[in-house]
Amino acid sequence: MAHPSQLGFQDAASPVMEELLHFHDHTLMIVFLISTLVLYIIMAMVTTKLTNKFILDSQEIEIIWTLLPALILILIALPSLRILYLMDEVNDPHLTVKALGHQWYWSYEYTDYNNFGFDSYMVPTQDLTPGQFRLLDVDHRMVIPTESPVRVLITADDVLHSWAVPSLGIKMDAVPGRLNQTAFIVSRPGIYYGQCSEICGANHSFMPIVVEAIPLKHFENWSTLMLENSSP
C-alpha cells in the first residue's frame, strides 16, 4: 500500500509492474541527466562576463544536438514498445473473476464453476479494528491464487468507476454495459490495495479495492468455504 510522503511507486507484485518500474527508472534517469545538463548550461551562461558577438553557425554542434536527442528517444522508445507489446500478449488464464462497480462498493463474482459472488464494502472508520488501514480496508477481499494468470472482467452497474491496483500495475475503467478485460499474475502472496479511480459520486473516495493473493491450495480451501457459507 502507499505510505505517507511516498515519492516512488509501490513495490511491484506482478511481472508487468516490475517492468514498468524499471522502465520508469531508466526514463527518469535520462530526464534527470538532460535537466541537469540544461540547468548547468543556463547557470554557466548567466554567470559569466565573457561575451562573443561573432558566432554565426556551426555545422558540427548542429549535427551533435540533432543526433543525440534522436538516439535518446530511440533508447526510450524501444523499452517502451517492448513493455507495450508484453502487456498485450495473448494469455491463457486459469481463473476469471468479474469486478462490478456500484455506488459505492465493488462486488466480485467467481462463476467458472458455481455462481458465487459477494459485495466488498469499505470498513467505516469508526469500525476499524487495530491494524486495519483507514479508507483502504474492506469487509470481503478479492482473493486470488498466486502465480496463476488471472483474467479480470470489469464492468459497472450504474455510473463510471475504475478498478485500480497500483502494485499490480492495473487500472481499467468500469463502464456500464461494457465488459473490460485485463489480466495479471501475482508473483508473491500478500494484500494489495487500490482505490476507485473514476469520479462516481459522493462516496467515490470510499470504495477501495483489496486483492489478497494466496497459494493455490489455500485458494481452493477459501473458495470451498465461501461457497458453503453462502449457500442458503
Added chain:
Amino acid sequence: MSDRINEKIQNYRTAPFDARFPNTNQTRNCYQNYLDFHRCNKALSAKQQDPAPCEWYRRVYTSLCPMGWVQRWDEQLEEGSFAGRI
C-alpha cells in the same frame, strides 16, 4: 468429434482466449456465447439430437457474463422480450 468436445468440457478451467475477441472489450464475447448456447440448443433440439455439446457455450458465457446480465436475459427470454435473434 463429440469425444473431443466432451473432453474439452470436462477439462474446462475458464473461458480460453478467443481470437474473435482479442481486445479489451469483451462485451461481445459474453453476448455471442450466450446467443450461441441458445441457438445450439434450439438447433439440436429441432433435429432431435443430444444438446450436450452446447454445454461448452454455457460454461463460457457463465464464466464471462456478469450474473445480473444473465439473469436479465433469461427473464427476457422467458417473457419473449429478448432482443437477440435465436
